[in-house]
Amino acid sequence: MGSWGFIGLAYGVAAVALVGYLIGLRARLKESGAILTALEGDGGRKKP
């Protein structure tokens, strides 16, 4: 592997880690937001 191959590998690994983390974080935010909305919605309802 030449110099630019190593450079590409290093920057590629970092890009995958940073973008992958962001995608995962957004998915977790969406999931937690939905759970919280459901819980807050339930709290407002009266028990039959």
Place this chain on the structure above:
Amino acid sequence: MGPSRIARILSVMAGLCVAVGLYLGLVAAPPDATQGEVQRIMYLHVPSILTAYVAFTATFIASVLYLWKRDPRADAVAVSSAEVGVVFTGITLATGSIWGKSTWGVWWTWDARLTLTAILFTIYVGYLMLRAFAEEPQAAARYGAVLAILGFFDIPLNHLAVQWWRTLHQPSSLIRPGGPSIDAALLVPLLVNLAGLLLLYGYYVVERTRLERMRQRALALRLTRGRRG
């Protein structure tokens, strides 16, 4: 509850700064006189570890605040910053390994700096596992804070390792007594990339803290409901 105004500003600033940093590091900066083109990995490797240091320092401060005030907001910042710090330490280890293979001929060696960085990574992965697997949330926060405070002391040890033990890793060229030892043509791209990664860290932490606050709120609601029966 969407991203805050500060998160949006940080994301735009980080995107711009990283784009400029990539251009400066990969195109505009001259190749190193000794290592040639492969030295361009430095523009990613060095800012990554410095960003990780900032992340774990923030975790340390937030953990001390949590133990002192028992404020769940401080705990949310501590765990968020630690998680982002682990990402940047992982990038440091990976890029360092690739750079090592191209210059030293090996992917890994038990050099003092490399070993202490691996220990730093392990400490904070352990911290996140402790947080994830503890059954009682307040105990998880308390034990996590203690581990984060103890683990923080690996940072000065890691930074000074290249001065105390002259092994394979080169000495610090940015944060050192007497100022940076590298030429301005290489220093400017390095600092722009550092600013870009710090802004990115800021954006990730703001968003990750928002997630942790949502989880804390959901847990509080569940507990309140459980008490009511």
